[in-house]
Amino acid sequence: MTQIKTMHAGSLPRPPELHSLVVARESGKPYDQQTLDTQLRSAVAEVVRRQVEVGLDSINDGEFGKSNFNNYMRDRLAGFEERPVGDGPNLSISDRDRAGGYAGYFTRGGLAAIGVQVRRFFCVDELSYKGQVPLQRDIANFKAALDAVQDLPGASKVEPFLPAVAPGTIEHWLNNDHYADDESFLYAIADVMREEYQAIVDAGFLLQIDDPDLADAWQLHSEMDVPAYRRFAEMRIDALNYALRDIPRDRVRFHMCWGSYHGPHEFDIPLKAIVDLILKVKAQSYSIEASNPVHEHEWEVWREAKLPEGTTLTPGVVGHFSDFIENPELVAQRLVRYAGLVGSDHLMAGTDCGIGTRIGHPDIAWAKYATLVEGARRASERL
Numbered sequence: 509m510t511q512i513k514t515m516h517a518g519s520l521p522r523p524p525e526l527h528s529l530v531v532a533r534e535s536g537k538p539y540d541q542q543t544l545d546t547q548l549r550s551a552v553a554e555v556v557r558r559q560v561e562v563g564l565d566s567i568n569d570g571e572f573g574k575s576n577f578n579n580y581m582r583d584r585l586a587g588f589e590e591r592p593v594g595d596g597p598n599l600s601i602s603d604r605d606r607a608g609g610y611a612g613y614f615t616r617g618g619l620a621a622i623g624v625q626v627r628r629f630f631c632v633d634e635l636s637y638k639g640q641v642p643l644q645r646d647i648a649n650f651k652a653a654l655d656a657v658q659d660l661p662g663a664s665k666v667e668p669f670l671p672a673v674a675p676g677t678i679e680h681w682l683n684n685d686h687y688a689d690d691e692s693f694l695y696a697i698a699d700v701m702r703e704e705y706q707a708i709v710d711a712g713f714l715l716q717i718d719d720p721d722l723a724d725a726w727q728l729h730s731e732m733d734v735p736a737y738r739r740f741a742e743m744r745i746d747a748l749n750y751a752l753r754d755i756p757r758d759r760v761r762f763h764m765c766w767g768s769y770h771g772p773h774e775f776d777i778p779l780k781a782i783v784d785l786i787l788k789v790k791a792q793s794y795s796i797e798a799s800n801p802v803h804e805h806e807w808e809v810w811r812e813a814k815l816p817e818g819t820t821l822t823p824g825v826v827g828h829f830s831d832f833i834e835n836p837e838l839v840a841q842r843l844v845r846y847a848g849l850v851g852s853d854h855l856m857a858g859t860d861c862g863i864g865t866r867i868g869h870p871d872i873a874w875a876k877y878a879t880l881v882e883g884a885r886r887a888s889e890r891l
Contacts, residue, residue: 510852510891512843512884513565515822516877517763517795518671518716519862520559520570521870526551530572534579548572549649556653560660562874563881566667566714566856569650570864573642577673578681581629584639585700588682590627630683631693637700646670647711669761670708674719675701675751676744680728694744698751705751709759716761717748717791720861724767726777734781741785749790758792761822765797768828768861779806783813791819797860798823799834799842807842810849821850824860826880831868833875839883844890852891857884 522530526547532539552569559567574580581588650670657663675697679690687693708715722744726737752760764786766776779796786794794815797803807823815821825842826834839857847855857880867873 510888512847512852512855512857512888512891513667514563514857514877514880514884515566515667515669515761515795516564516568516859516880517765517824517862518568518571518718519866520555520568520572520864521867521873522570522572522864523547523551523554526572530575534575534582545645548645549652552649553653553656556650557657557660558874559877560657560663560666562877563662564877565665566669568669568671568716569646569653571671571862573646573649577677578629580673581678581681583642584637584704585635585678585682585697586638587633587635587686588629588631590629592627628683629681630685631687632685634686635696635700637703639704643704643707647707647713650713651711667714668712669714669716670711671716671718671763672701672704672708674717674722674744675747676725676741677719677721679744680721680725691743691747694747695750698747702751702754705755709755714761715755715759716763716795717752717789718763719744719748720765720767722764722786723777723782724765727767727775734777737777738782738785741782742788745785745788749788752790755790757790760789760791761793761795762786762789762791763795763861765824765861766803768797768866770829770866773800773802776802779803780809780813783809787813787816787819793820793822793856795822795856795858796824799825799827799860800829803860804842807845807849810846815850815854820854820856821846822856822858825857825883826863826876827860828863828866829860831872833872834879834883836879836882836886839879840886840890843884843887847887847891852888857887 529539529544529547533544551572555570556567654668675694678697679694684693687696705715722741729737732740766773798806823846825839843857863873863876
């Protein structure tokens with residue numbers, strides 16, 4: 509029997525006390541570093557154990573050492589400065605601009621909420637990587653947690669992964685006031701992030717590249733038509749592949765979604781418009797948002813789209829868009845449908861995006877992971 513394996517996109521439910529310490533650190537408020545370090549190690553150990561116990565096949569550290577893309581960028585990159593809101597151009601968002609009464613869901617591109625402040629980030633010098641300490645902390649905590657669960661059934665077979673952010677998504681939040689053009693800027697980000705990508709692989713983990721803004725940037729550029737946006741997206745994929753050039757393809761998973769904000773998503777770019785570009789990423793598997801009411805119908809794209817030889821499709825079959833807990837029978841049906849298009853040997857079960865920070869209660873998130881595992885088991889039996 510072919511066993512369909514399971515993964516999640518990254519972010520897991522965080523203990524409130526740890527969340528409070530991370531927010532204090534990133535808001536510039538007083539906090540105790542030793543307490544933060546201790547709680548972070550403990551929380552990672554517990555979340556790794558829980559992932560193994562629920563039966564997930566590909567697991568991570570919950571991304572507990574990070575809070576959001578903006579603060580992640582602050583920890584990893586040097587060569588930028590923060591400025592108050594109002595500096596620089598405003599970007600339009602299609603959903604917001606066209607949405608009328610529900611426009612309040614949206615914020616303007618390039619903004620980052622840090623505590624009570626809202627700042628914009630501008631590259632003003634040559635970019636460099638400064639994230640060695642937080643990265644090695646995350647790697648060490650994850651390794652220790654994995655070592656501690658080797659007594660659990662199935663623990664020896666899990667695939668450990670750590671996520672890192674794609675150059676194009678970093679660019680989304682970092683305005684360029686230094687490099688000559690977008691291409692130079694993107695490749696500078698790629699050169700910087702290559703150090704992190706390589707370190708994750710060298711540590712023995714699968715590297716998951718998170719790139720929500722590959723599709724979400726369509727909302728920021730309502731002046732573009734689809735051909736223009738494809739050129740925009742392809743440059744960013746080329747920069748990512750440049751950063752991955754020395755990493756074996758089978759050590760990379762690529763995760764993309766449509767930004768995952770809670771909103772109508774009425775004007776998301778269709779998957780069929782960019783699927784061939786997604787499949788150009790030098791990755792062994794492709795994790796793609798696929799279970800919510802806006803994108804579930806796009807399973808039909810795989811009637812025509814063909815995976816690169818030897819690669820795997822990981823559709824989201826459990827979602828973050830609501831607190832409904834998917835029935836395992838629905839998960840199984842979704843997986844059987846995909847198996848009929850790409851083959852069960854080229855299929856993995858995933859989530860649309862990180863569930864942990866988008867669901868109303870941690871128990872709901874863990875119930876979703878349990879139904880993901882059970883749905884994959886049922887689908888595997890049928891296939």
